[in-house]
Amino acid sequence: MNERRPAFASDAATARYYDRRAGEYDEWYRGEGRFAARDRPGWAHEVDTVAALLGSLPCATTLDVACGTGYLSRHLHGPVVGVDRSAAMVAIARARIGCAAVADALELPIADGGVERVFTGHFYGHLPNAERETFVKEARRVGAELVVVDSAMRPEQPAESWQQRTLNDGSSHWIWKRFLRPGELAAEIGGEPIFSGAWFVAARVRWR
Template identity: 30%
Template sequence: MSSRFSRAASTYEEWAVPQRETAKKLVEFIKPRGLILDLGCGTGFVSEHIKGTTVGLDISEEMVRVYVEKFGKGILGDAENLPFKDKSFDYVLSNFALHWTDWRRSIKEALRVARKGVGVSIPVEGSVSFSEFPFPREEEILKLFNPTDYLILEVDIPFTGFELVKFFHFTGTSLYKGKSKVKTKRELERLAKHSGREKFRVLLLKLLK
């Protein structure tokens, strides 16, 4: 997975429009202060909206490189096993990243290293009508973590036809662990021809301590 997102780093900022939108909304929802961990930082969509000190962590070496160029401090690491001591950060924010991980373990790790709170935006079941991706169920997340507050967003993907196929390719999300098979060019062309406006159903979590 890390190599796939590394290859996508050069195109991610141009194509990841929904991800950029939810990053802004997440920061507005949480209003973090102090030292913040941008977990699964990518190229830094969350950090762009934070006035405090940020540290980025991502599993992709190339994403971390881009993040460091923009924000100064980035670490190559795994969200499921964070390389930090307990309560190392005031807040931990993660945008559009933890569905790629064991989200139960990753959120618990985020809570472990946060002093004040955790904010998460994560696409859930009901996202992208044709996708085989095993998006988590919002009911399961809410039951397990009992958040201080939460929001559900319907976030449009502003591409249709073959542009929609390119969106999934250029944001690194056309393949994933457990995918049954890679679609052929003909299958992609058929999908592009019949696809309309798609959306992500995104859960925003506020977990205060």
């Protein structure tokens, strides 16, 4: 599948999509709104399992990159700072995890070795190849370890494609999306799988 951005899905358009989605973003996790009608067997249990997994990781100062609303990183122990390109997401995350700022994931405003852990949820799988490598390099520059949570490969989904997303206001948007196998994710970041579910995968790499 060609990951090059089509004209209708510019980087600016993707940024606008997340800004508009911020207020309704958590409906995806909670199975509310448009997601209430989706048949997602085991979804709620798996969201809880991932939350428990994050809560079981050792206490660490964490940078949550592309934090969205902070729905996942609120379960981590230790101080968490979120960064996201969307001001609307950051406002929600700030209320939830205490500290969040607008910043670009590919150019983090953090000193070398500035945090013990970099965490990212459902961001890695939206990155095209070249940006994935940039992100992992940037995470390694600032953090001693990286934990990635993302979407698991599903039989009904292509492994990677441009997807059309509709928001509650009826607007539609295109985003690049990959569904991952745990071993594949772990190999790409150079670490180990730590979770393999029907809906989510997670991997962790310790660099220092």
